[in-house]
Amino acid sequence: MTALSQLAAQLASEDFTSIPIIDLSDARSPDLDKRKALATTIRDACLNAGFFYVKNHSVPEKVVSDVFEQSHDFFALPSETKRTVDISKSGGNFRGYMALLSENNDPTKQGELHEAFNLGLDPSLDAASHDEQTKSQGELVHSDNLWPAEGDWKQAAAFRQATLDYYASVLALGQSLFPLFALALDLPEDFFDDKVRCAILERHDGTVYVELTLQIQHPAAIMRLLFYPAQKEKPITEENPGIGAHTDFECFTILRQDDVPALQVQNRAGEWIDAICIPNTFIINIGDQFARWTNDIFVSTRHRARPATTKDRYSIPFFFGCDHDVPLIPPPTCVSEERPVRYEVMTAGAYVHMRLSETYTVGKSEA
Ligand SMILES: O=C(O)CCC(=O)C(=O)O
Numbered sequence: 001m002t003a004l005s006q007l008a009a010q011l012a013s014e015d016f017t018s019i020p021i022i023d024l025s026d027a028r029s030p031d032l033d034k035r036k037a038l039a040t041t042i043r044d045a046c047l048n049a050g051f052f053y054v055k056n057h058s059v060p061e062k063v064v065s066d067v068f069e070q071s072h073d074f075f076a077l078p079s080e081t082k083r084t085v086d087i088s089k090s091g092g093n094f095r096g097y098m099a100l101l102s103e104n105n106d107p108t109k110q111g112e113l114h115e116a117f118n119l120g121l122d123p124s125l126d127a128a129s130h131d132e133q134t135k136s137q138g139e140l141v142h143s144d145n146l147w148p149a150e151g152d153w154k155q156a157a158a159f160r161q162a163t164l165d166y167y168a169s170v171l172a173l174g175q176s177l178f179p180l181f182a183l184a185l186d187l188p189e190d191f192f193d194d195k196v197r198c199a200i201l202e203r204h205d206g207t208v209y210v211e212l213t214l215q216i217q218h219p220a221a222i223m224r225l226l227f228y229p230a231q232k233e234k235p236i237t238e239e240n241p242g243i244g245a246h247t248d249f250e251c252f253t254i255l256r257q258d259d260v261p262a263l264q265v266q267n268r269a270g271e272w273i274d275a276i277c278i279p280n281t282f283i284i285n286i287g288d289q290f291a292r293w294t295n296d297i298f299v300s301t302r303h304r305a306r307p308a309t310t311k312d313r314y315s316i317p318f319f320f321g322c323d324h325d326v327p328l329i330p331p332p333t334c335v336s337e338e339r340p341v342r343y344e345v346m347t348a349g350a351y352v353h354m355r356l357s358e359t360y361t362v363g364k365s366e367a
């Protein structure tokens with residue numbers, strides 16, 4: 001058995017009652033030993049809870065507060081205005097606005113008490129990813145995002161700018177985690193470089209942008225603004241949760257929550273552990289694509305959102321996958337005699353599309 005496989009078996013059998021907080025200050029340290037030490041703490045979290053907080057993550061707080069402000073204003077718009085960017089107009093591409101009760105992460109339930117605005121990589125950041133060549137891949141089409149028009153909402157341009165600034169900053173954070181995940185898996189630090197092909201550009205004012213070139217055709221990162229309105233008439237129940245119990249689909253999720261608690265993570269004993277709100281942190285959780293790719297060395301853990309019924313809540317999950325054309329072949333360190341390959345190899349795009357189609361009935365009927 002490989003050392004990693006042995007450790008995975010051990011940590012997957014131990015339970016957790018809290019979620020670790022990991023300091024990312026050493027993520028870009030010139031000292032390899034420091035990067036390795038950080039990767040070890042990340043490894044233990046990925047093999048055990050599948051969830052961890054990160055602090056000192058380099059995303060500017062102003063970028064975060066701006067997008068939350070815009071999110072508040074967007075969801076406060078009249079329903080007709082929000083419907084101008086309804087997901088049904090995205091050609092089966094899961095972009096745009098989703099109204100209350102239009103989603104079911106747990107298919108046994110009756111609709112979820114949140115609204116959402118979904119976006120992916122924007123052509124203004126990467127025109128090349130929207131060309132015909134990309135569309136011919138036939139797996140998951142990267143079409144334009146749906147943005148409110150200035151004629152419908154005078155703040156539309158500021159909304160778009162704040163949302164894209166956040167997207168670019170969190171994309172950069174996500175990309176900076178891949179070398180650490182590689183070290184965590186006993187792989188060369190650059191293992192994921194050709195599987196997540198974005199280059200990060202830092203602007204003189206410190207804003208991080210992402211340089212995307214022609215070869216980057218499948219940047220797979222979907223961000224959602226989520227709004228859980230306070231429920232006075234229709235209380236949050238088992239049947240109508242904020243978000244029902246589920247695992248995420250992509251490699252990992254970078255979640256920012258506001259100060260209204262809701263997120264809970266299920267441990268192996270079946271208990272729901274509160275993922276409390278910790279200022280200036282993001283929560284990272286492993287998704288099913290990474291669990292599958294690593295032959296279940298990394299664990300993808302069930303979670304749900306059950307906000308208090310008396311307060312509005314806002315959160316922003318950012319689902320980071322590898323490029324859609326990459327086949328999910330388990331790396332050699334994740335396979336051993338005792339842990340033979342567990343899953344059929346699919347490309348990342350085919351896998352995510354399959355999972356999205358199961359959850360979003362709107363996207364499915366349009367696809
Ligand atoms: O809003 C939250 O805290 C959790 C959101 C979530 O789990 C998801 O969107 O997958």
Ligand SMILES: [Fe+2]
Nearest residue numbers: 246247248303
């Ligand atoms: Fe989730």
